Amino acid sequence: MKNIHVSTTINGDPTEFICAPDESLLDVLRNRLALTGAKEGCGTGDCGACSVTVDGRLVCSCLVLGAEADGVEVETIEGMADGDKLHPLQQHFIDKAALQCGVCTPGILVAAKALLEKNPNPTDTEVRYWLAGNLCRCTGYDKIIKAVQSAAAEMRGE
Amino acid sequence: MALDENGKRIFKQVGTRPARPDGIDKVTGRAMYGADATAPGMLFGHILRSPHAHARIKSIDTSAAEALSGVKAVITSKDFGTPEDESVRDVQDNCMAGDKVLYDGHAVAAVAANSLAIAKKAVKLIKVDYEILPHVTDVDAAMQAGAPLVQEGRGLDDLPAGMSENVTYHFEFGHGDMDAGFAKADKIIERSFKTAATHQGYIEPHACLASMGIDGKGELWCCTQGHYYVRELCAGIMGMETSQLRVTASEIGGGFGGKTTVFIEPVALGLSRKAGRPVKLVMPREDVFRASGPTASSSTDVKIGMTKDGRITAAHATFRYQGGAYPSGTVQFGAQSAFAAYDLDAVQTIGWSAMTNRPKEAAYRAPGAPMAIYAVESVVDELCQELDLDPLDVRLKNSAHKGTKSSYGPTFDDIGLEATLEAAKAHPHYAAPLGPNQGRGLSCGFWFNFGGNTSVSMNLNFDGTVGITEGNPDIGGSRASISLMAAEELGIPYEKVRTIVADTNSLGHNDVTDGSRVTFAVGLATIKAAREAIKIMCARVAKIWDIDADAVYWEDGFAKPSGPNAGSFDPMSIEEIAAISAETGGPISGHHEVNADGAGVSFGVHLVDVEVDPETGATTILRYTVFQDAGKAVHPDYVEGQMQGGAVQGIGWALNEEYIYGDDGRLQNPSLLDYRIPVASDLPDIDTVILEIPNPGHPYGVRGVGETGIVPPLAAVSNAVSRSIGLRMSALPMSPPRVLKALTAKG
Amino acid sequence: MRYEKPENVADAVKLLHAETGVARILAGGTDVLVQLKAGMVEPDLIVDIKDLDGIKDITPEDGGYRIGAAVSGARLGEHAGVTALWPGVVEGFELIGSTQVQGRATMVGNLCNGSPAADSVPGLIAANAVARIAGPDGTRDCAVIDIPVSPGKISLAKGEFITSVFLPKRPERASDAYLRFIPRTEMDIAVAAAGVSLELDADGTCVAACVALGAVAPTVLLVDAAADCIIGTKLDDASLKAMASACSDVCNPIDDRRGTIEFRTQTAGVLAKRAALIAYERAGGRT
Known part of the structure; x- marks a missing residue:
């Protein structure tokens, strides 16, 4: 199995790596690029803990081959804050206690950011359905939904 | 340790909601969880697991795996010794099967290699010759004489006729005259219930990094609820002295009881010892389901008598739990919890536990209690329906209170059950109208709460800031609550305190983060450690002022003279005291160790409205409110979080979660696709009402809050569904096929 | 395993045809x-088709739409034209998996996976959709209903792969709907499912109907007997009830971890009835 050379952009930075043809983007991020913010909860697209965006689309990085990252733009949790300034979603997750163990949090933040870019003013139901692929076992989701909504309100300038 | 100021203390910081100290790390992806660690020269491990529910291992041929390029070690049970302690032997056998595999997913061999891909390839080259044996997975079947025997020589000594040697545990307790009690009843209902095994479902699979040196010294980094216990178990299995193994707990991605023991850590250590290199081992999700966790499944008979006006006259229950392939005692917690909410004159409880060909049960949030209380609260609800009584009034009429002798023996001190029931009754949710196909259910819940061995240090830095060193992994925000209690006690801002979870070498033994013990016991030790430091600070200041140490007291971060007689001195701040501590006797620390008791029991009441689709049997949760006594809510956000999270785990248990075994004894649904934990769109808001009835056993009145929340949902949802469809449901989960079948049978 | 990303259809066909081991197409x-993760398949060759011309396009054609094989659910759902013309097809496809899965999953992939529970297939079959297939012998068209053969098996020959699916034009008073039953509200595989497509005349009488059922037999079923129950009616209760029982009659499902034979049989009729009513309303009919 010959490794593949991939040129990509991750969180705005041009990045090159080599990977095995059957290696997932998640494994590349975690094991080759030291970007361990994306987590493997299942490896089969059922939990959303590995959420990233590829060319602006929300995906599970466990269901993308590393080889497919060639020529695309990948955004991960590590690129969400702007230097020392947290994204409003990150700040509201802390302020509203929207995390307990925190292992699902990176995936949920990436997913929620993708939602608010598409729909800045979602209903609770829309938030819940958008995030249905991000399992959280600690919170019962209540505070997560509220944190997304309060971040959305701030981002709308309310 | 007694409650301060008779529970009238005015708190300045406890009860506020500051940002948690680990928040930034967790929202930026920086937090290091079990699988995020690396070490120089690290190898990757992978485990071969049994495809059979029950089989004798005739031989294992690892030669092809060992010959594969890049493979550095292959181990089987032969690479481990035989620990003296039976419970450690069971844990070892569960981590790596001995002569027999006892369940689908039981570990058989393991490989460490240069990459995970090579390790996986090598695992496929291991040849195991099995002699397949008959298996049993159902608790009732396992208890019958003639059932396939899971392990020999583990059965009860005085086994009743007709029972299998799979039965390992039995007890009976209670009080009062049962016959007289039932004779007084106007209505008696007797019903049998079954609940499926469920998994804790933490999102982070078990993961560890082990490094054994050739000098016999070991390092282990892992996600666990209790690294001291991990050290004990692993040292016992590896034949090491505990001092030679240092365990560091990573951030933990959920545990709920499932990370209170070890599944892969001894394997990683064994591989590392053999390879002479660090080994990382991460459980694939499928293995998490097949080989870690689950809780017991249960089969229960409940009989309760009630008068026309709602007084329970007698109550009887028999609980049968299976705890997987090894002896288990969880049924005792279930039986003891079952009637805890009631003040009963006559109550009798019987418990049985049996082995089956399933994975070794691990604790799951209030272990044993949810399924026991489900059965009892279902029968109480049915009696209320039959006698046309308000279910909250009936519970109030029979509720346990201060002075009640509980069914399991102890007499309760101050407890919050009545206040919690009253709060539920007064809540608008209870009076809200219901539509067609809708039903409302409620249930009480109970958990004992634990205290246990705890060791905490508090260090005053030269700039007046404070470090707290504790030894319990933070699952849900405990570093925030411990920092709050330290800040409260010292009278300094929360931001001046930093709490860390230290490794096993840094403190005396700390029991596992379980039993809802941490905010109670670690909090208590933190307060005591702070008080010790305060005492030292006051003594140092007394020396400077040249007055008696008794004449200095502590208030709001300052040492002050205790009155005009003590002399006139400007108060000295903690910063000033810290700054000159080198001149007054050196660094200032406080320390406390305790085997804490006095963990006050916790009660909760849940209200739920559901709608059942009569054509598909699907249940929708419409509204949910949790009422729970927290004693004192130190950080209310995370108290609410525990209540909400527990409720939703219970909803999953009630509606869809279950271990499904095929006729071949193999687990049919070892994935997050088919083991259906609730998703965000399944749920409404989970409203919470925190009651604060101080625990007399804690200086601030704190009670554990982590576990009680999972107890009531099973019965609350079942009662709501039963009332909605006009049929009494008696098995969990109430999956749509099961509900539709009941509806169809009813016609 | 080799990973190849050909730039034209001919090269893709050549790669697939020449491979002597196991080959898999990669789109979403x-x-x-x-399957890779579970070790269910160990391909020797993966052909990523996302660079092929038009493979990610949605193109108007003869009053209908041609949908490229690599169009994701998220993209299809954003397409106003397809959503207006074939809302049932779009909603079936959009039900698959999470938002994350929708960012990648393709309708053709769902079809070629060969699952009887594939959410996009009943809608496509009810719509009389046609797949365009490239292969060593050139291009051919094949009705979607003829693609699945049995669970996990499809009718494509070696070297062939689907490049697009065509959804035909339809009269003004026509629409479709898809419903599935799952135990949760998201993230599950269909336990039973129904896609219904209807055409109405001016007074709201159904003049043409297709009813397709998923997850109740080894392949998705097109149930003419169910369609016949509602053709010529305005979907009154009696005809709907007849349709539901016609659906249940043809079910031949399995018992498994997701549902029982009994449950699947019962709910298939319920779903068909409900989907028919939604399609009827979308087509401008009123019950």
């Missing part, structure tokens, strides 16, 4: 990567 990857 939401099935292939799961």
Whole structure:
């Protein structure tokens, strides 16, 4: 199995790596690029803990081959804050206690950011359905939904 | 340790909601969880697991795996010794099967290699010759004489006729005259219930990094609820002295009881010892389901008598739990919890536990209690329906209170059950109208709460800031609550305190983060450690002022003279005291160790409205409110979080979660696709009402809050569904096929 | 395993045809990567088709739409034209997996996975959709209903792969709907499912209907007997009830971890009835 050379952009930075043809983007991020913010909860697209965006689309990085990252733009949790300034979603997750163990949090933040870019003013139901692929076992989701909504309100300038 | 100021203390910081100290790390992806660690020269491990529910291992041929390029070690049970302690032997056998595999997913061999891909390839080259044996997975079947025997020589000594040697545990307790009690009843209902095994479902699979040196010294980094216990178990299995193994707990991605023991850590250590290199081992999700966790499944008979006006006259229950392939005692917690909410004159409880060909049960949030209380609260609800009584009034009429002798023996001190029931009754949710196909259910819940061995240090830095060193992994925000209690006690801002979870070498033994013990016991030790430091600070200041140490007291971060007689001195701040501590006797620390008791029991009441689709049997949760006594809510956000999270785990248990075994004894649904934990769109808001009835056993009145929340949902949802469809449901989960079948049978 | 990303259809066909071992097409990857992870398949060759011309396009054609094989659910759902013309097809496809899965999953991948529970297939079959297939012998068209053969098996020959699916034009008073039953509200595989497509005349009488059922037989079923129950009616209770029982009559499902034979049989009729009513309303009919 010959490794593949991939040129990509991750969180705005041009990045090159080599990977095995059957290696997932998640494994590349975690094991080759030291970007361990994306987590493997299942490896089969059922939990959303590995959420990233590829060319602006929300995906599970466990269901993308590393080889497919060639020529695309990948955004991960590590690129969400702007230097020392947290994204409003990150700040509201802390302020509203929207995390307990925190292992699902990176995936949920990436997913929620993708939602608010598409729909800045979602209903609770829309938030819940958008995030249905991000399992959280600690919170019962209540505070997560509220944190997304309060971040959305701030981002709308309310 | 007694409650301060008779529970009238005015708190300045406890009860506020500051940002948690680990928040930034967790929202930026920086937090290091079990699988995020690396070490120089690290190898990757992978485990071969049994495809059979029950089989004798005739031989294992690892030669092809060992010959594969890049493979550095292959181990089987032969690479481990035989620990003296039976419970450690069971844990070892569960981590790596001995002569027999006892369940689908039981570990058989393991490989460490240069990459995970090579390790996986090598695992496929291991040849195991099995002699397949008959298996049993159902608790009732396992208890019958003639059932396939899971392990020999583990059965009860005085086994009743007709029972299998799979039965390992039995007890009976209670009080009062049962016959007289039932004779007084106007209505008696007797019903049998079954609940499926469920998994804790933490999102982070078990993961560890082990490094054994050739000098016999070991390092282990892992996600666990209790690294001291991990050290004990692993040292016992590896034949090491505990001092030679240092365990560091990573951030933990959920545990709920499932990370209170070890599944892969001894394997990683064994591989590392053999390879002479660090080994990382991460459980694939499928293995998490097949080989870690689950809780017991249960089969229960409940009989309760009630008068026309709602007084329970007698109550009887028999609980049968299976705890997987090894002896288990969880049924005792279930039986003891079952009637805890009631003040009963006559109550009798019987418990049985049996082995089956399933994975070794691990604790799951209030272990044993949810399924026991489900059965009892279902029968109480049915009696209320039959006698046309308000279910909250009936519970109030029979509720346990201060002075009640509980069914399991102890007499309760101050407890919050009545206040919690009253709060539920007064809540608008209870009076809200219901539509067609809708039903409302409620249930009480109970958990004992634990205290246990705890060791905490508090260090005053030269700039007046404070470090707290504790030894319990933070699952849900405990570093925030411990920092709050330290800040409260010292009278300094929360931001001046930093709490860390230290490794096993840094403190005396700390029991596992379980039993809802941490905010109670670690909090208590933190307060005591702070008080010790305060005492030292006051003594140092007394020396400077040249007055008696008794004449200095502590208030709001300052040492002050205790009155005009003590002399006139400007108060000295903690910063000033810290700054000159080198001149007054050196660094200032406080320390406390305790085997804490006095963990006050916790009660909760849940209200739920559901709608059942009569054509598909699907249940929708419409509204949910949790009422729970927290004693004192130190950080209310995370108290609410525990209540909400527990409720939703219970909803999953009630509606869809279950271990499904095929006729071949193999687990049919070892994935997050088919083991259906609730998703965000399944749920409404989970409203919470925190009651604060101080625990007399804690200086601030704190009670554990982590576990009680999972107890009531099973019965609350079942009662709501039963009332909605006009049929009494008696098995969990109430999956749509099961509900539709009941509806169809009813016609 | 080799990973190839050909730039034209001919090269893709050549690669697939020449491979002597196991080859898999990669578009969205939401099935292939799961199978890789589980060790269910160990391909020798993965052909990523996302660079092929038009493979990610949605193109108007003869009053209908041609949908490229690599169009994701998220993209299809954003397409106003397809959503207006074939809302049932779009909603079936959009029900697959999570938002994350929708960002990658393709309708053609769902079809070629060969699952009887594939959410996009009943809608496509009810719509009389046609797949365009490239292969060593050139291009051919094949009705979607003829693609699945049995669970996990499809009718494509070696070297062939689907490049697009065509959804035909339809009269003004026509629409479709898809419903599935799952135990949760999201993230599950269909336990039973129904896609219904209807055409109405001016007074709201159904003049043409297709009813397709998923997850109740080894392949998705097109149930003419169910359609016949509602053709010529305005979907009154009696005809709907007859349709539901016609649906239940043809079910031949399995018992498994997701549902029982009994449950699947019962709910298939319920779903068909409900989907028919939604399609009827979308087509401008009023019950």
